[in-house]
Amino acid sequence: MRTEDLIGDLATELRPVRRLPSPAAQAALWLGLAVVVIAIAVALHGLRHDLAARMLLPHEVAQWLASVATGVAAAFAAAMLARPDRNWRWALLPLPPLLAWGLSLGWGCLADLARMGPEALTLGTSWGCLRFIILLGAPLTALQLWLLRHAGPLRPMPVLLLGGLASAALCSAGLSLFHHLDAAVMVLLWHGGATAVLVLLGWLLGRPLLLRAPRLP
Amino acid sequence: MAAAQAGDRRAYDALLRACLPLLRGIARRRILNPAEAEDAVQDALLTIHQLRHSYDPARPIRPWLVAITERRAIDRLRRHGRRAGRETSIEDFGETLAAPGANTGEARVAATELRAAVAELPPAQRTALGLAKLEDLSLAEASARSGMSVGALKVATHRAVKALRRRLGVED
Numbered sequence: 141m142r143t144e145d146l147i148g149d150l151a152t153e154l155r156p157v158r159r160l161p162s163p164a165a166q167a168a169l170w171l172g173l174a175v176v177v178i179a180i181a182v183a184l185h186g187l188r189h190d191l192a193a194r195m196l197l198p199h200e201v202a203q204w205l206a207s208v209a210t211g212v213a214a215a216f217a218a219a220m221l222a223r224p225d226r227n228w229r230w231a232l233l234p235l236p237p238l239l240a241w242g243l244s245l246g247w248g249c250l251a252d253l254a255r256m257g258p259e260a261l262t263l264g265t266s267w268g269c270l271r272f273i274i275l276l277g278a279p280l281t282a283l284q285l286w287l288l289r290h291a292g293p294l295r296p297m298p299v300l301l302l303g304g305l306a307s308a309a310l311c312s313a314g315l316s317l318f319h320h321l322d323a324a325v326m327v328l329l330w331h332g333g334a335t336a337v338l339v340l341l342g343w344l345l346g347r348p349l350l351l352r353a354p355r356l357p
Numbered sequence: 358m359a360a361a362q363a364g365d366r367r368a369y370d371a372l373l374r375a376c377l378p379l380l381r382g383i384a385r386r387r388i389l390n391p392a393e394a395e396d397a398v399q400d401a402l403l404t405i406h407q408l409r410h411s412y413d414p415a416r417p418i419r420p421w422l423v424a425i426t427e428r429r430a431i432d433r434l435r436r437h438g439r440r441a442g443r444e445t446s447i448e449d450f451g452e453t454l455a456a457p458g459a460n461t462g463e464a465r466v467a468a469t470e471l472r473a474a475v476a477e478l479p480p481a482q483r484t485a486l487g488l489a490k491l492e493d494l495s496l497a498e499a500s501a502r503s504g505m506s507v508g509a510l511k512v513a514t515h516r517a518v519k520a521l522r523r524r525l526g527v528e529d
Contacts, residue, residue: 143395143398143399144374146403147370148370150402150403151367156362157362157409159414224424225424290410290411293407293408294404294425
């Protein structure tokens with residue numbers, strides 16, 4: 141088929157479309173939905189008994205805020221990258237809060253080590269954390285992909301990975317509100333680990349699900 | 358593009374035709390093969406059509422078009438690279454029979470004919486041809502080996518080649 145004929149065909153079958161909202165509005169919409177879903181999940185579990193005391197510790201507050209900031213920044217970056225003409229450097233936006241979050245978790249481990257000695261590094265299992273982040277994070281990632289499905293023919297993978305990161309970071313923040321993990325190393329392992337697992341799942345499953353070449357109309 | 362989003366076919370047609378040279382330029386810069394580059398342009402047009410609701414009229418359209426075309430051209434190149442690794446161009450083979458011996462039939466027939474023709478030559482000519490042309494000896498060596506004089510060898514070789522030519526239907 142000649143390209144000029146293709147243009148003719150495309151123009152002939154043109155239908156009016158509704159413009160997408162701005163990336164910021166899309167990110168805000170997803171964040172709103174995510175917060176509602178996570179708030180419901182947290183309410184079902186009940187807030188942790190020592191939350192008020194915890195929130196007085198500047199280190200804990202900083203860590204919690206860093207995870208929230210990671211989620212917000214990743215959601216915004218995903219919405220930006222879903223547009224063809226936006227710079228890929230938006231993908232770097234969530235890196236500073238992510239770094240701060242990781243550092244604060246690592247610092248927490250060191251502080252525990254100084255306070256409690258080697259037993260601070262005793263590893264336990266907390267499948268609950270993993271389950272919560274993945275079971276709640278996966279549908280949230282899917283929701284974001286559906287909102288940003290126009291990224292499919294362009295750069296689906298970065299959008300998917302950022303979506304997974306945003307979901308996991310927000311779920312981790314929600315989890316911290318009701319789940320009790322004393323040792324920071326456990327938080328690092330189970331929250332950070334669950335985030336990594338979710339992003340990895342997105343990486344593995346996203347390609348077959350998302351990468352679609354455009355078809356003739 | 359804003360008019361196209363609202364459904365104005367004429368504006369859409371004009372826009373796509375106007376940006377066609379730009380899209381072709383991008384695709385050709387990336388892809389050497391002109392047909393492949395044109396396919397990438399068509400991919401890009403389809404993607405532009407598919408994503409036309411994601412364009413924000415407040416922003417310039419050029420980067421939007423360029424980004425989509427670059428992406429489609431790179432996709433084409435990747436697909437082409439993967440395919441090129443698996444396939445071999447068919448023009449490289451005159452014959453495509455599976456058994457290795459089957460494709461050398463013509464050469465074997467020619468060799469048999471040649472051998473039969475050589476066998477029918479007079480013995481002196483056959484010896485001269487074998488020593489001078491097949492074993493590639495110098496005339497002096499061939500003369501020593503066969504006991505024929507250099508002059509006789511020259512004549513016999515010449516006649517043998519001439520006879521073979523006649524026999525195999527090659528014109529002088």
